[in-house]
Amino acid sequence: MSFEKLAELKARWLPVYVVLLIVVIVIALHLALMYFMTNESSYANLALLTLFAAYFLLTGIDRLRKMKITRMRFMEVVSCENCGFSEERNHEAGDYVLKTKGSCPKCGTPLIVSAIYSIKEQR
Ligand SMILES: [Zn+2]
Known part of the structure; x- marks a missing residue:
């Protein structure tokens, strides 16, 4: 479920x-x-x-x-090596660390996935 x-x-x-x-x-x-x-x-x-x-x-x-209801959520951090911009996003299937993903909204340099991690959600 x-x-x-x-x-x-x-x-x-x-x-x-x-x-x-x-x-x-x-x-x-x-x-x-x-x-x-x-x-x-x-x-x-x-x-x-x-x-x-x-x-x-x-x-x-x-x-x-x-009863603890938990699920793991996967997050990723994309960052710009040029200006230091970084953003936390939901992890998308197929993404991996060092993958280039879109471009920086500040300077236009390609963004790089710099970290992928999971968080625990509980209700
Ligand atoms: Zn940038």
Whole structure:
């Protein structure tokens, strides 16, 4: 899956999990209350089950929160040997260090790719 899609899924599912967790806790509280009022053990069992569900949701939220979505982005620096102009750009496929690429906007000398590196993006 792509970086954007994963980040979007994370942003979409986190609130869903939180809402579900609140609903499940309310149900558990309700069942516990019913148990104390009626003293029927089936209510206690159901309350326990919903608490388990709450626990799984909580661990799910924790996992989602801690999930690091990263991607590598490749950058390159093009510079002019004549006037010292340099610019950081997105790396393009096929570019390599010392490749001439376009011309300097200041003096017209051919620009040279002087560095290629990657950066980590995180969401
Ligand atoms: Zn120049």
